[in-house]
Amino acid sequence: MTSASPPTLNAADYPLSINRPELLRTPTGKPITALTMDSVVSGDLSPADLRIAPETLQLQAQLAEASGRPQLAANFRRAAEMTAIPDQEVLAMYNALRPRASTAEQLAALAERLEGTYTAPVCAALVREAAEVYARRGLLARPEAGGDADAGAPAGSPAATPVTTAATAAAARADREEGQPA
Amino acid sequence: MTSTRPRQSLRTEILESRPVNLDGFVEEWPEKGLVAMESDFDPAPSIRVQDGRVVELDGTERADFDFMDTFIADHAIDVASAEASVAIPSAEIARMLIDPGVSRGDVLAVSRGLTPAKILDVVKLMNVVEIMQGMQKMRARRTPANQGHSTSARDNPIQVAADAAEGALRGFAELETTLGVVRYAPLVAIALQVGGQVGRGGVLTQCALEEATELELGMRGITAYAETISIYGTESVFIDGDDTPWSKSFLAAAYASRGIKMRFTSGTGSEVQMGNAEGKSMLYLEIRCILMAKGAGVQGLQNGSISCIGVPGAVPGGLRAVAAENLVASMVDLECASGNDQSFSHSAMRRTARAMPQMLPGTDFVCSGYSSVPNADNMFAGSNFDTDDFDDWNTIQRDFQVDGGLRHVREDEILAARNKAARALQAVFAHLDLPSITDDEVEAATYANSSNDYPLRDVLADLKAAQSVMDREVTGLDLVKALESAGFHDVAENLLTVLRQRVSGDLLQTSAVLTADFTPLSAINDPNDYAGPGTGYRLSGERWEQLKKLRHVTSASNPETEVG
Numbered sequence: 001m002t003s004a005s006p007p008t009l010n011a012a013d014y015p016l017s018i019n020r021p022e023l024l025r026t027p028t029g030k031p032i033t034a035l036t037m038d039s040v041v042s043g044d045l046s047p048a049d050l051r052i053a054p055e056t057l058q059l060q061a062q063l064a065e066a067s068g069r070p071q072l073a074a075n076f077r078r079a080a081e082m083t084a085i086p087d088q089e090v091l092a093m094y095n096a097l098r099p100r101a102s103t104a105e106q107l108a109a110l111a112e113r114l115e116g117t118y119t120a121p122v123c124a125a126l127v128r129e130a131a132e133v134y135a136r137r138g139l140l141a142r143p144e145a146g147g148d149a150d151a152g153a154p155a156g157s158p159a160a161t162p163v164t165t166a167a168t169a170a171a172a173r174a175d176r177e178e179g180q181p182a
Numbered sequence: 183m184t185s186t187r188p189r190q191s192l193r194t195e196i197l198e199s200r201p202v203n204l205d206g207f208v209e210e211w212p213e214k215g216l217v218a219m220e221s222d223f224d225p226a227p228s229i230r231v232q233d234g235r236v237v238e239l240d241g242t243e244r245a246d247f248d249f250m251d252t253f254i255a256d257h258a259i260d261v262a263s264a265e266a267s268v269a270i271p272s273a274e275i276a277r278m279l280i281d282p283g284v285s286r287g288d289v290l291a292v293s294r295g296l297t298p299a300k301i302l303d304v305v306k307l308m309n310v311v312e313i314m315q316g317m318q319k320m321r322a323r324r325t326p327a328n329q330g331h332s333t334s335a336r337d338n339p340i341q342v343a344a345d346a347a348e349g350a351l352r353g354f355a356e357l358e359t360t361l362g363v364v365r366y367a368p369l370v371a372i373a374l375q376v377g378g379q380v381g382r383g384g385v386l387t388q389c390a391l392e393e394a395t396e397l398e399l400g401m402r403g404i405t406a407y408a409e410t411i412s413i414y415g416t417e418s419v420f421i422d423g424d425d426t427p428w429s430k431s432f433l434a435a436a437y438a439s440r441g442i443k444m445r446f447t448s449g450t451g452s453e454v455q456m457g458n459a460e461g462k463s464m465l466y467l468e469i470r471c472i473l474m475a476k477g478a479g480v481q482g483l484q485n486g487s488i489s490c491i492g493v494p495g496a497v498p499g500g501l502r503a504v505a506a507e508n509l510v511a512s513m514v515d516l517e518c519a520s521g522n523d524q525s526f527s528h529s530a531m532r533r534t535a536r537a538m539p540q541m542l543p544g545t546d547f548v549c550s551g552y553s554s555v556p557n558a559d560n561m562f563a564g565s566n567f568d569t570d571d572f573d574d575w576n577t578i579q580r581d582f583q584v585d586g587g588l589r590h591v592r593e594d595e596i597l598a599a600r601n602k603a604a605r606a607l608q609a610v611f612a613h614l615d616l617p618s619i620t621d622d623e624v625e626a627a628t629y630a631n632s633s634n635d636y637p638l639r640d641v642l643a644d645l646k647a648a649q650s651v652m653d654r655e656v657t658g659l660d661l662v663k664a665l666e667s668a669g670f671h672d673v674a675e676n677l678l679t680v681l682r683q684r685v686s687g688d689l690l691q692t693s694a695v696l697t698a699d700f701t702p703l704s705a706i707n708d709p710n711d712y713a714g715p716g717t718g719y720r721l722s723g724e725r726w727e728q729l730k731k732l733r734h735v736t737s738a739s740n741p742e743t744e745v746g
């Protein structure tokens with residue numbers, strides 16, 4: 001309940017919703033036990049009350065770490081930072097990271113915004129790392145206008161090339177009435 | 183019939199007419215990657231670490247890394263143990279996988295340092311029975327489960343609600359839908375969410391759509407998880423999919439930041455089908471996908487060729503490679519939703535055989551998913567199993583005493599759940615001012631098999647309403663209110679409890695599902711502890727009694743009657 005220093009958790013605390021509900025609060029500051037049907041009916045709950053709080057993601061990161069899953073823990077720490085970013089901006093940031101969607105300058109600005117506006121250094125580091133790899137692999141948008149208009153085929157529309165003719169013909173034969181790869 | 187053909191034997195004529203001969207088969211073509219898992223063009227394993235950084239990976243120097251190599255080297259491989267792990271003879275690691283004296287944790291201590299080529303080198307040594315033995319131990323969650331598809335050829339929300347309720351009752355832990363007409367998505371996703379909670383509390387639902395829309399429905403609490411986040415094993419195909427390992431990692435964190443469970447999707451054959459396998463075997467490329475997913479920190483992966491199953495299914499050893507890719511996902515500690523989700527063969531015998539390497543050892547989700555509607559209604563292009571196969575599936579579970587996640591349910595229970603789901607959706611639509619659901623539609627839903635058995639909807643009115651759901655920003659909370667105010671207290675409470683789960687984040691951990699009493703069950707509190715005969719998950723007790731029941735079982739005490 002006290003938010004002074006986060007508790008140290010181990011695997012036995014999982015699931016938190018059952019074993020440690022007192023640690024769980026909504027981003028709006030309500031305890032998870034306040035999320036009752038009565039509060040739904042009376043209109044006391046808003047969709048914001050059904051979101052996960054950054055502190056909770058840090059607790060889940062601890063559990064992941066304690067279970068030998070450092071990458072999962074790192075994902076939760078990025079996620080904790082991202083809780084502050086509005087939905088639409090999260091989607092826009094994702095789109096900016098697609099191949100040839102952004103110039104080096106745009107990715108640098110994105111990393112700065114993550115770090116400065118949202119205090120999201122772990123996410124910013126991921127974007128900077130991407131920028132470096134994109135530069136090396138030719139995946140940055142060309143600065144000149146219109147240069148990136150044809151970047152990226154739509155997902156799930158494989159090109160039929162001579163290479164795959166035999167395979168796709170075989171697959172198509174089996175999937176006669178069926179459709180697309182995804 | 184032409185008179186110039188040489189005379190065939192009568193036996194050949196019969197064999198020619200067998201369904202299996204409608205399937206497609208091709209020769210291997212390793213230069214183009216049309217080969218399952220044994221190719222001279224795959225790299226040999228190697229690793230070199232300098233100053234805490236991988237500087238050589240499977241024969242490639244860091245300066246020549248493509249973005250898959252870079253991402254795997256920097257995020258997936260444990261540099262502290264990598265050189266020692268890769269130095270262990272592959273045969274020894276393969277033996278660890280099947281040796282009951284070696285725990286799952288002992289294997290993970292080695293596998294976290296392995297390179298893609300080394301993992302391939304290990305599983306290449308294993309035959310399909312050994313692969314199954316490995317899966318039995320390496321599956322992350324101790325208790326196996328199953329996932330269903332609940333879709334409609336007419337995108338009819340009432341059908342989706344009723345079939346979701348039946349599917350949940352039959353045992354699916356997760357239910358997935360998708361659309362023929364994408365604009366129908368909000369109504370169908372609502373139907374799935376409501377229907378699923380009628381069948382049994384705690385079922386998790388998802389709606390497979392383009393990435394951004396899928397995330398938006400999740401953010402609103404209209405769906406509970408996501409899995410159609412595709413990744414690929416070559417840089418060129420990854421780019422064709424308009425993503426990179428970094429964009430997908432960002433997306434993974436975005437889902438977690440909204441408390442939404444998520445897994446990636448990949449599978450053998452996708453790269454060759456999309457035209458650029460870079461001359462590597464299907465399994466080598468899939469192992470790169472698996473390690474990319476691991477590096478991204480996503481909790482799990484849907485793999486097992488998935489929608490490309492026709493490709494490995496057409497080459498020698500293809501289904502062995504598919505079983506191996508599931509094992510690799512599990513042996514690097516990811517949740518594995520193991521395919522068996524796309525029709526690939528006209529042969530019932532071959533369809534059944536294809537599922538045995540997952541069904542017999544058990545996986546986190548044996549099918550991802552099983553069509554819990556007739557295949558003609560399956561908008562994922564048809565699954566390997568559908569509603570017609572329910573009784574066969576249940577019988578196979580009983581024959582072999584294995585838990586494939588489903589059970590036989592009595593007709594009266596099914597009718598009651600279907601009827602209630604349709605009525606609950608009727609109430610929700612009325613509450614939200616959506617086009618009304620008539621009592622005739624409710625009656626049809628109770629007894630229907632397919633979308634043909636329902637009155638036609640006014641599609642234009644539905645699509646307008648679907649748009650209004652998005653414009654008015656209807657959320658999962660609105661569904662709870664609607665259900666509660668219409669007197670469906672238990673369904674409302676179930677849905678609220680599912681929504682509340684995202685506040686706790688418990689479903690974000692590896693292999694998490696919700697039990698019927700809303701206990702999160704994951705690799706943390708239900709870890710696979712298989713250690714040989716008599717250990718690990720055993721089908722016994724109450725669950726085994728459930729699975730002994732079939733549609734027709736003769737009573738031992740009175741052979742004139744049936745039990746169940």
